[in-house]
Amino acid sequence: FAELHAAVAGLPVASSRILPGLVLRRDFAAYCPAGGELRAVLVTEPVRPALSAPGVELVVSSERQYQASLRWVSRRAEALMKRLQSNNVKLLLSSVKQEEVVIYYAKLHGVSVVECLSSEEMALISEITGVSPYAPFGDNIHGEITETAVATFCQPLLLGSKRCAHIGFTSACAFQPHCLILCGPVDSVNEQHAAALQGAFTMLQQLFKTVDQ
Template structure:
């Protein structure tokens, strides 16, 4: 339920509404408007390539080597973004914060980025879309990208003073997600309403389980 509702304080209760899709309570790290269905990739690791394997110390002997290493990272990151663009990927959903070089090339190649998604949000999106996170690095970063979801829309949404992302997916299951926007004069009222609704939904869920049995 936590991923399927958002609370907005300072508005009348009558302003509450239900929206199709999900509300991600963070702003775009990069926003490149695009029409139609959006091919979407989920990632759970930084897209900026590491200079050394985890646990291995990387040492440089000179400023020249250091700058050469940074250029290699930039070229590798750009190559990945070019590959995403050529694969018609328009949206990256990331559970980790991406480096500035990733955001720079994402904007350059027309790929929107939403980062710092929670594990619960990622799990819900995986359940809705049936896809697994994409692992870009390995022997061949230019391999075919098959782990993609389809977002039917993805756009900014202002809830009170907070900028959010409103996104809808083509679902592979019977579950068609909708998000409840709870409005109230203060946070405490919204919390009470959210708790009451969650309790009601839990009761209905248990009731339907008994009927199915």
């Protein structure tokens, strides 16, 4: 329920509404408008590769060598964005913060980016779409990207003073996600309404389980 509702203080209760899709409480790090359906990938690691593997010491003998290494990893990040573009991937959803060079190349190649998503948000998106996180530097870095979700829309949404990402996913199961926007004069009112609604949904869920049995 926490990932399927958003609270907005300072607005009348009558402004509450239900929106199709998911409202992610993060602004776009990069937003490139795209019409129609688009493909999306989930990542749980930095897209810009590290200079060395974890636990491996990198020995650099000169500033020139260090700068050359930085250029190499930047080219890898650019190559990945080109690959996403060639696979018609228009949206990158990340659980970690991506570096500025990644955001730069994403904008350059028409890929929108939402970063710093919670593990709960990532898990919900995976459950809805049936897609697992994509390994950008796996064994098959030149093949087709198959682990992609389909989004019917992807756009910014302003809730009060907070900018969010509003995304509609094509569901791989019977569940069709919608997000409840709760409005109220103060946060405490929204919290009361959210608790009451969650309790009601839990009761209905238990009731349907009893009927099914």
